Amino acid sequence: MLHEWLKYIASARRDNASLLFYLHSLNNDVATEPILDIDIDDDLKPKEKKRFVLLSSALFLVLFHSCNTGTQTESQASENEISKTMQEGFEIVTQNCVSCHSPNATQEARLAPPLLAVKKHYSEKHDTEEAFVGAMRSFLTKPTAESSEMPNAVEKFGLMPNLGYTKEQLSAVAAYIYNTDLEKPGWNKEYSNKDKQNTLGSEEDYLKEGQRLAMATKSVLGKNLLSSIQHKGPEGALVFCNERAIPLTDSMAQELEASIKRVSDKNRNPGNLANEEELAYIKKAKLALTNTGSIEPHISEKGDRMIGYYPILTNAMCLKCHGSTESDIDLNTLSAINARYPNDNATGYKSNELRGIWVIEMKK
């Protein structure tokens, strides 16, 4: 899993504090779930099924044009199969591959070769779809330096982590990459636009979309922190955490056509103080947590925007930086925090308390 890879990198640097900073951004979870849940969209499946009808019919035309399959009914049946595969591949690739295999990351921010470069590499060696898919799936099932077809990339970036997908998912991913023109501008946008126009109608849709955005942002924050540990060492990662967290959140937000922030009633970063409406939600949420043991997210309408609130709870790990200054936070960490955040309010927490909320604004 990804976090095992990250743990490995952090332990190679033997620096606990940077690992903690890194883990922190991964763990600002809507609920306190495992560190990096790849299947963040599990609960969105029905909606996705709907939106794929459109995408898949478009893909179809492209695919079947060049492909002379037998009778009408046969091609109809495989049509469904192929569109299902493409649907699944699209989803995984745009949400969970391009974050590292970004087409336009700067040299410095780059974590892995662009997806197009990976595709070209595999296409050169494997000239049929079957061979291409087989080779890529085989690597991704269990990445090792020995099975790599891009040893220079392994040397430069370190081995790709095992993301824990099933064989079927990886076949879909590889088939999608094989059949998609990654050089065509907007290949990764089409789907999300369709999604917006065609399926985000009810408050429930926005509530879930907001949750997805919060999770996506969480993984981007984690990824970038990792990158700064890789490129600049632990010291750099601390600075990154201090200075870059907010602008990065925003750039992700731009891509998703939404704005995303993390706020608290007891904030560490002065820019993260909750406003009046957010404070009102936080107050109610704390009450609900005490009385019922859980917190419901909230969605509201404001002009042409929908605004979602999603709780961020603490677990034992958070206390190392947000717990008691006497018993939980060690002296080195405390002095590093105090140096960067002289007006810090974000200590004194126990486990399973409301540390803050994600605020996701989406255009209707």
Ligand code: HEC
């Ligand atoms: C956390 C970052 C990260 C994510 C997420 C990621 N990759 Fe990678 N990937 C890498 C790195 C780093 C390399 C280069 C080193 C290597 O080849 O192992 C790489 C290399 C590859 C390679 C070339 C393997 C080889 O060496 O022959 C393929 C194929 C690949 N990735 C596909 C994918 C696909 C498909 C996804 C999404 C399911 C994905 N990657 C998600 C980091 C990532």
Ligand code: HEC
């Ligand atoms: C290694 C120290 C560290 C750990 C561990 C840590 N945090 Fe933080 N946290 C910080 C720092 C530093 C900031 C300020 C970041 C910034 O400048 O935006 C912060 C900010 C936040 C914020 C934004 C609001 C604010 O106060 O500025 C939330 C929410 C938050 N942390 C939640 C958590 C949760 C939940 C956990 C555990 C899952 C956790 N943190 C673990 C160091 C840590």
